[in-house]
Amino acid sequence: MRKIAISLFLIVSTSSFSQVTAAFTKENITVNSLLNGSLYTPNQQNKKLNLVILIAGSGPTDRDGNQMGLSNNSLKLLAEALANNGIAVYSYDKRIFAQMASGKLDESSLSFDNFIDDAKAVIQHFKNQKKYNSITVAGHSEGALIGMVAANGNADAYISIAGAGRPIDEVLLEQIEKQAPFLKEEVQKNLETLKNGTTFELKNQMLASLFRASVQPYMISWIKYNPQTEIKKLQIPTLLINGDKDIQVSVQDAQLLQQAKLNAQLHIIQNMNHVFKEIKGDDAENKAAYTNPDLPISIELSSIITTFIRSL
Structure with a gap:
């Protein structure tokens, strides 16, 4: 959500290829013509598997958590860590990737609800297989709200990783106030x-990434959702995770979600940033991690999620 240039993407079909590692098999799985992703399946299966569905954050983010110029492998590394711990994981490209590939991307027609429907389609695809002990939805950043x-009513458990605790207009206004306070009044209007x-x-073309004409309909559809209202509707086990080195989504946002759903588990991971990397230094190190796919993710992140999934 750093620049909030709202573009989004996905794909999935029945053809698959496999790649076997020491502890899991990775294969491409297509859910429909817009949704395509990677399924990580642990090699050792003594009983029904638990499945985690990873949902990427804002912008043109792929199944691995990467965007053009911002390759950090955040979702890929998390999926591999969970699969190594005996948990199946499915992570998918946002629908925009399929739309771009087919030459049918129309940004002005995109809606936040499109991505909610996509997530529901992925959940239903794996529910229909009746092979998983539980299905948990884990969303990152914007994907947390999606x-x-x-x-709600579709999954067995829910995980928010760096999910906002306020409507997107409040989050954006806070970011503008910090980064370009002279634009606050105009952005608020x-x-x-x-x-x-x-x-x-x-x-004002300085604000084109936020408010260009083609993205305004998407923003309208996004603003109407209040995370504190939506999380109250969940009647399933819920886990909230944030890093104290996250410069995009604050620890306070996770706390707001926990206040709205008191029985949710809350974990604040020391030194973890927005893309799950451990940061010991300053903001320069933090920002550099966004383009370092080889930097490991926080061990504590996968450990907390694994413990949560095993308790279901």
Whole structure:
């Protein structure tokens, strides 16, 4: 959510290829014409597996957690760690990848609800197989809210990783206040217009990544969801995770979610940033981690999730 250039993507079909590692098999699984991803299956299976479905954050983010110019392998490394711990994982590309590949991407037609429907389709695909002991939805950043809504009535458990605890307009306004306070008043006015369900003509091109005409409909569909309201609807085991070195989503956001759902587990991981990497130094090190796919993710992250899944 750093620049909030709202673009989104996905794909999935029945053809598959396999790649065997020491502890798990990785294969490509297609859910439908828009949704394609990787299924990590532990090699040793003594009983029905637990499955975690990973949902990526905002922007053109793929199954591995990467965007063009921002390769960190966050979701790939998490999926591998969980599979090594005996948990099956499915992580998928956002629908925009399939739309771009087919030449049918129309950003102005994208809706936040499209991604909720995609997550529901993935959940249902694996539920229909009747081979998993439990299905847990785990969303990262924007994907946390998508997963939160999709999991309601459809999944056995839910995990928020760096998920916002406030509507996106409040999060964006806070980010603008920190990064470009001189734009706050204008951004606030624009967000209020979108919150009322109305588009507008953008005059200030400095704000094009946020408010260009083609993305305004998506913003309108996103703003209407309040994470604190949505999490209260969940009647399933819930785990909330945030890192104290996250410069995009604050620890306070996770705490707000926990206050809205008191029986949710809350874990704040020391030195973990937004893309799950351990940061011991300054902001420069933190930002550099976004483009370092070889930097390991926090061991504590996979350990906390594994313990949670095994308790289901």
